[in-house]
Amino acid sequence: MAREQRIKVTVNGRTYDKVVPVRLSLADFIREHLYLTGTHLGCEHGVCGACTVSLNGRSARSCLTLAVQADGAEIVTIEGLRDRDGKRHPMQQAFHEKFALQCGYCTPGMLITAIELLQEKPDPTEQDVREALSGNICRCSGYQAIVEAVLAVARKEFV
Amino acid sequence: MSDKRFVNERAVGSSVLPDEAIPLVEGFGRFLNDIQLPGMYHVAFLRSQHAHARLRSVDASKARELPGVVKALTGKELFGRVEPFRSMPNRFSGGESVQHWLAVDKVRFCGEAICAVVAEDRATAEDACELIEVDYEPLPVVSDPRDGERDEAPLVHDSCPNNYLIKREYERGNVAEAFDKANLVVKRKFRIGRKQALCLEARGCVAAYRESTFVLTVWMSHQLPYVVRHYLAKHIGMHENDVRVIVPHTGGGFGQKASVYPEEFVCAYLALELRRPVKWVEDRLENMVASTHARDQYIELQAAVDKDGHLLALSSDVWVDVGAYSTYLWSAGMEPLQTAGLMPGPYKVPALRYRTRGVATNKTPVGPYRAVGRPSASASLELLLDEAARRLKIDPVELRLRNLIPNEAMPFRNANNLVHDNVNYVPCLKLSTTKGEYARLREEQRQALADGKLRGIGVACFAELTGLGTTTAVGPGTLLQPGRDAVTLRLETSGVLTVAAALPSQGQRIMTAMRQVAADELGINLEDIICLTSDTATAPYGFGTFASRTAVFGSGAVIKAAKELRQRILALGAFLLGVALEEVTVANSAVHTLDRSKSVSLREMAEKSYFSAKDIPEELNPGFEVTSFYDPKRGSFAAGAHLVVVDVDPQTGDVKIIRYVAAEDVGTIINPAVVEGQIIGGIAQGIGEALLEEIVYDDAGQPRTVTLADYLVPSALDIPRIELHHANTPSAALGGFKGCGEGSIIGALGAVTCAVADALSRRGGDIHEFPATPERVLRGLGVLPGGA
Numbered sequence: 044m045a046r047e048q049r050i051k052v053t054v055n056g057r058t059y060d061k062v063v064p065v066r067l068s069l070a071d072f073i074r075e076h077l078y079l080t081g082t083h084l085g086c087e088h089g090v091c092g093a094c095t096v097s098l099n100g101r102s103a104r105s106c107l108t109l110a111v112q113a114d115g116a117e118i119v120t121i122e123g124l125r126d127r128d129g130k131r132h133p134m135q136q137a138f139h140e141k142f143a144l145q146c147g148y149c150t151p152g153m154l155i156t157a158i159e160l161l162q163e164k165p166d167p168t169e170q171d172v173r174e175a176l177s178g179n180i181c182r183c184s185g186y187q188a189i190v191e192a193v194l195a196v197a198r199k200e201f202v
Numbered sequence: 203m204s205d206k207r208f209v210n211e212r213a214v215g216s217s218v219l220p221d222e223a224i225p226l227v228e229g230f231g232r233f234l235n236d237i238q239l240p241g242m243y244h245v246a247f248l249r250s251q252h253a254h255a256r257l258r259s260v261d262a263s264k265a266r267e268l269p270g271v272v273k274a275l276t277g278k279e280l281f282g283r284v285e286p287f288r289s290m291p292n293r294f295s296g297g298e299s300v301q302h303w304l305a306v307d308k309v310r311f312c313g314e315a316i317c318a319v320v321a322e323d324r325a326t327a328e329d330a331c332e333l334i335e336v337d338y339e340p341l342p343v344v345s346d347p348r349d350g351e352r353d354e355a356p357l358v359h360d361s362c363p364n365n366y367l368i369k370r371e372y373e374r375g376n377v378a379e380a381f382d383k384a385n386l387v388v389k390r391k392f393r394i395g396r397k398q399a400l401c402l403e404a405r406g407c408v409a410a411y412r413e414s415t416f417v418l419t420v421w422m423s424h425q426l427p428y429v430v431r432h433y434l435a436k437h438i439g440m441h442e443n444d445v446r447v448i449v450p451h452t453g454g455g456f457g458q459k460a461s462v463y464p465e466e467f468v469c470a471y472l473a474l475e476l477r478r479p480v481k482w483v484e485d486r487l488e489n490m491v492a493s494t495h496a497r498d499q500y501i502e503l504q505a506a507v508d509k510d511g512h513l514l515a516l517s518s519d520v521w522v523d524v525g526a527y528s529t530y531l532w533s534a535g536m537e538p539l540q541t542a543g544l545m546p547g548p549y550k551v552p553a554l555r556y557r558t559r560g561v562a563t564n565k566t567p568v569g570p571y572r573a574v575g576r577p578s579a580s581a582s583l584e585l586l587l588d589e590a591a592r593r594l595k596i597d598p599v600e601l602r603l604r605n606l607i608p609n610e611a612m613p614f615r616n617a618n619n620l621v622h623d624n625v626n627y628v629p630c631l632k633l634s635t636t637k638g639e640y641a642r643l644r645e646e647q648r649q650a651l652a653d654g655k656l657r658g659i660g661v662a663c664f665a666e667l668t669g670l671g672t673t674t675a676v677g678p679g680t681l682l683q684p685g686r687d688a689v690t691l692r693l694e695t696s697g698v699l700t701v702a703a704a705l706p707s708q709g710q711r712i713m714t715a716m717r718q719v720a721a722d723e724l725g726i727n728l729e730d731i732i733c734l735t736s737d738t739a740t741a742p743y744g745f746g747t748f749a750s751r752t753a754v755f756g757s758g759a760v761i762k763a764a765k766e767l768r769q770r771i772l773a774l775g776a777f778l779l780g781v782a783l784e785e786v787t788v789a790n791s792a793v794h795t796l797d798r799s800k801s802v803s804l805r806e807m808a809e810k811s812y813f814s815a816k817d818i819p820e821e822l823n824p825g826f827e828v829t830s831f832y833d834p835k836r837g838s839f840a841a842g843a844h845l846v847v848v849d850v851d852p853q854t855g856d857v858k859i860i861r862y863v864a865a866e867d868v869g870t871i872i873n874p875a876v877v878e879g880q881i882i883g884g885i886a887q888g889i890g891e892a893l894l895e896e897i898v899y900d901d902a903g904q905p906r907t908v909t910l911a912d913y914l915v916p917s918a919l920d921i922p923r924i925e926l927h928h929a930n931t932p933s934a935a936l937g938g939f940k941g942c943g944e945g946s947i948i949g950a951l952g953a954v955t956c957a958v959a960d961a962l963s964r965r966g967g968d969i970h971e972f973p974a975t976p977e978r979v980l981r982g983l984g985v986l987p988g989g990a
Contacts, residue, residue: 066325080236081229083453085402086486090910093402121229135227140219142875145709145883147226148233148402148453173918180910182402182454183709184879185886186918 050114054079055123063110069103070094072110073120081121082151085180092179095152096120102159121151124158133201134158134192140201141192145183152179157193167197213718213728214937217875220714222707222733231451234406234423235483242408243272245469245482246327248317248334249492250309253564253903254344254358257307258337262317265330272476273320274330275468277304284471285437287462289367289528292535293679296366299359299534299562301527303464303471308341310358310526311566312905313491318468320480343903347523347561348500358526358562367524367534368560370679372543374617375553377506380515384506388590392582393971394951395896396498396523399571400915401708403453404489407466408481409473416739417444420470425455426746428704429531431738433462434470449736455708456887457570458493460748462530465492490908494569495897498523499541501582506553507590511601515553516583516617518545522568524560529569533680534560537568540575546616547580548627548665548841549587549605554617564903570748572887573944576666577951581892581972584662584952585959592963598956599635599661606631606663620667622839626867629929631663631843637927638845638863647847651964656850658961662952663843668941669754669933670837684745686833689759691720691767693826695812697791697805699724699731701760704744705752706736710880710943712752715872719757719937723764724771725788726804742829750840750941753872755832758936763830770824771804774811777822778802838933840940842866844885844949848957852965852983855976857893857958864949865927869940881946882924888950890916892958893973 051060054077063072070087073079073096082105085091089107096105097119124132134154137143144150153176160167160175167175172193173186181189195201225231262274280303287301305316317334321327342356349355350365358365381387406423413419418440424430427447435442452459465482473480484492503518520542528534542558545551560568587605591598606627607614613623643659650657667674672685690702701716713733721728734740744755768788775793776783779800786793794801811823847861864885871877894914898906907913932938951972958974962982969982980986 074236075238078238079229080233081231083233083403084235085453086910088486088909088911091402091486125228131228139223139227142217142220142223142879144223144226145711145879146402146452146454147223147231147709150226151229154227169923177917177919180402180915180917182400182456182887182915183883185882185884185924186921187882187924188875188879190918 048111050111052113052116052118054118055120065109065111067110068106069108069110069113070105073105079120079122083148085148092152092156093149095155095179097155097159102156121154124154133196137192137196137201141188141195143184143188143192149179149181153181153189160193161197165197169194213721214872217873218714218718218728220711222711222713226451233403233451233453234408234421237408237421237450239408239410239479242479242481243320243322243476244324244327245472245480246319246324246331247315247465248319248331249488250305250312250314250316252309252338252340253312254341255309255338256341257305257309258339260317261335264333265319268326268330268333270322270326271319271330272322273472274334275304275318275472277302277306277316280304281306287530290531290533290680290682292368292533294368294370294535294539296369297359297362299362299367299528301464301530303468311564312903313566315464318472320472320476344563345899345901345903347521347563350561350563351559358564362562365562366559367528367562368538370539371557373555375515377515377517377553377555380506380553384514385509386507386590386593387504388507388586388593389504390582390586390589391970392501392578392585394497394499394578395973397496397571397891397895398490398897398913399456399458399496401454401456401458404484404486405459405463405493406483407469408479409470410479411473411477413479414446416446418470418474419446419448421448421450422466423452423459424449425460425706425708425748427706427736427738428743429746430462433531434467437467438471447738449706452706452708455747456572457574457748461494461532461569486910487908490913491566491905494529495525495566496568496571497537497578498568499537499578501578503582503586505586505590511590511594511596511604513549513551513605516545516551517555518542520556520558522560523563523565525563525565525567527567529567531682532570535679536570537575539679541579543618544576545579545583546618547583548607548663550607551617565899572884573666573947576948577888577891580662580664580948581952581955584956588956588959599631599640602631602661602663603628622665624931624933625839625841626929626931627663627665627841630841630865630867633927633929634843634845634863634865637865637925638861640845643847656852656961656964658848658850658957658959660846660953660955660957660960661843662949662956664841664945664948664952666750666840666945666948667837668750668840669834669935670749670751671833671835673835674837686831687744687755687759688742688829688831689756689763690742690827690829691760691763693767693804693808695808697730697803697808699726700734701731702734702741703756703759704735704738704741705747705756708747710752711873711876712747712756714876715753716756716760718872719760720764723761724768725790727791730791750943754834754838754935754939754941757872757939758834759830759832761936762832763828767826767828770826771807773822774807774818775802777818778807778810832936834935838869838935838940840868840942840945842945842949844953846953846957848961850958850961850979852985855979857974857979859889859922859954862922863925864946865929866945867929867931868942869930869933870938871930872939877942878926880942881926884944884946885924885950886916886921888947889921889954891947891973892951892954894920896973
């Protein structure tokens with residue numbers, strides 16, 4: 044089997060054409076080849092959720108996805124959440140103003156997961172939010188401020 | 203900028219939005235693993251697969267032949283070139299342990315580093331580790347501290363008889379007499395499993411030769427940059443001044459990043475030898491075995507109680523499984539000495555006796571983790587108090603009220619020789635039970651039990667000694683006595699104030715806190731203040747962030763330095779405005795005359811001070827830079843009372859928390875939203891400690907829980923909404939501040955374990971081993987065999 048393969052992916056609106064080792068994870072591709080280090084690695088076995096990115100509109104563990112699997116895909120990472128004018132996404136602003144991050148290591152995965160939730164379910168209950176976030180570990184906050192931030196965005200307190 | 207929300211007249215007390223969080227929320231934080239330097243090599247470690255074995259040989263020749271491999275360093279090659287970690291002298295030492303950075307003759311726990319491989323990329327370095335041939339001769343394993351202390355047990359270190367790394371016996375007051383005359387003696391056993399801080403970002407470092415003007419620059423995910431600098435230089439044989447330590451954004455610390463470990467020091471050695479930058483990032487599987495564990499205790503305690511439920515004496519026996527080596531810097535004494543010594547917590551204990559030991563085993567060393575020692579001290583005593591209350595038919599809250607140190611008795615010296623003052627134990631308990639409507643909760647519990655539900659209520663009160671000055675030990679019995687930290691205030695020519703201190707944040711928003719304090723002390727707008735907290739090249743000397751000390755030390759030193767800087771600002775301002783010193787004040791980043799008719803901005807003053815010094819009398823222009831050290835001497839007690847209601851499913855053993863009310867005294871609050879985050883986050887870890895988290899080893903010393911699928915930390919579904927209330931009283935420290943980082947994990951373990959035990963007691967059950975996993979709950983109920 045070839046040790047390297049050519050892939051074409053769009054990340055945060057920019058298309059990249061790269062030759063990558065076939066054993067390279069999508070997380071390492073994003074971080075080390077594209078220098079987008081906002082996506083974090085917490086466990087590298089798919090449990091903690093820190094590495095979650097949006098892959099063709101669905102949240103995905105970039106540590107369990109190979110870069111070659113993302114060939115042709117459209118990816119959004121935390122760096123791609125601000126709008127063209129640099130204004131923070133409402134979810135980013137809510138996380139900031141609701142003190143929903145402490146060390147900030149889980150934040151990239153939390154944001155991607157929370158944004159996906161509200162796309163699928165614009166008016167979630169607190170239990171819906173907790174279930175949606177249950178695959179993302181935060182070791183600092185006790186989740187309360189994160190849940191409040193997501194609910195505040197659902198209530199359109201941040202636009 | 204964004205410093206707008208909730209801002210009161212004073213910055214202190216306002217939930218000022220933390221600018222320092224903006225890069226993190228936008229994805230532009232810089233964590234250790236985000237650092238890439240040109241020509242950087244990558245390091246991987248070969249780790250022991252055996253818990254205890256002699257190393258007959260380590261052959262790295264095949265690894266060295268793999269293309270891309272630069273170097274494979276064995277323990278034998280490193281031996282003699284650097285100083286190994288000898289256990290920090292401790293007054294209560296049993297014997298000395300020596301930990302080589304890479305194992306030389308023996309390995310003593312699964313995961314101990316044997317060999318370091320340097321390669322052009324991490325994957326190649328890991329591939330090369332697989333090619334190293336190690337000939338192990340397995341040795342008998344010590345896997346339990348109570349077996350390990352027996353005379354016939356195998357030894358982890360030949361220098362430690364009975365495997366004691368720590369041993370202390372203590373008695374104060376007439377314990378024997380108290381037990382003789384007691385109306386009731388209650389006894390309990392308590393077991394808390396092994397824990398892991400589980401920082402979401404594991405450890406790591408980048409070490410580089412001559413990257414700046416320093417010979418060696420080390421970026422490290424760590425809580426104590428200056429302490430690292432000191433010990434790294436000492437052990438590697440360099441001048442401390444030649445070493446620079448920088449802490450990038452850090453993804454959690456919780457004490458795990460407060461110790462000194464071999465791997466980072468090996469990387470520094472390699473960078474110096476290879477004269478190329480090297481990077482090592484701990485992966486999660488490594489982190490579960492190579493970074494310190496916590497807790498792992500067996501406690502037997504008994505209390506002498508009078509007929510009204512007053513404690514007369516407390517006596518305990520504590521065994522801590524401290525693992526294979528005395529954790530470097532802090533010694534193996536952290537858990538054993540603090541658990542036994544701080545057992546009385548917020549309660550009046552007239553007579554105290556304990557025997558405590560830290561027993562070496564063939565497991566990962568136990569080091570500091572949030573609230574060292576005290577969660578199990580507190581939980582074991584709270585469970586005992588509940589038992590006394592049941593036996594005496596006194597309500598558990600009433601029994602606690604009778605034993606808490608009341609405000610009117612303060613200052614109060616307890617039998618463990620600690621003085622309690624300026625702390626609200628009774629008000630916290632009253633507030634939590636009032637807000638939680640305790641009487642109604644008990645009524646609802648009766649109803650639930652009548653309906654066939656298994657409901658329990660737990661109440662726990664705790665004392666947490668924070669912000670320890672030089673007269674109170676952080677590491678009991680050790681030479682290491684942190685208690686002084688410095689802050690430098692410098693008004694830059696831009697008029698912006700720089701606050702520099704070696705107090706890095708792992709999410710506690712210490713920069714924001716110090717900016718708030720400086721803003722109030724100096725009359726400088728928040729947006730005109732920045733902080734540097736993570737680089738030995740820019741910060742004055744300090745010990746770092748641990749032990750709920752940073753806000754106390756950082757703020758205290760800011761207040762001290764600001765007093766002097768304010769005088770200098772006023773003096774120059776008065777001169778420039780042509781008025782008397784008494785005629786001016788400083789506010790909104792400018793010096794004003796009292797009638798506000800004239801003013802001069804700090805920017806203009808700073809420019810003149812630096813650039814036009816010839817126009818200013820020398821005595822009025824000593825420079826806008828002041829460094830002050832602050833030592834609060836004693837520590838300050840923070841406090842809290844937590845009230846928890848749980849429902850236990852008698853079929854599955856599942857525990858569900860249905861109500862959580864906490865009342866805390868954390869002194870004067872700097873930033874309420876930040877403090878709430880600290881408290882609620884600590885509660886979440888305490889819930890994990892009580893119900894979920896446990897590192898399990900088998901009898902051969904093999905770890906069984908090395909992934910996050912096995913070691914369960916709480917998810918958003920495991921943590922209920924926390925109702926938080928404050929009963930704060932200022933401390934005696936400057937500003938009235940107390941630490942708030944650790945207390946809540948103490949209260950959470952006590953309250954949740956008491957609630958579970960209360961539920962089980964309603965069906966004649968009990969529980970002594972925690973976490974209260976479904977299996978243990980069902981055993982406690984007699985559904986599964988084996989007892990509690």
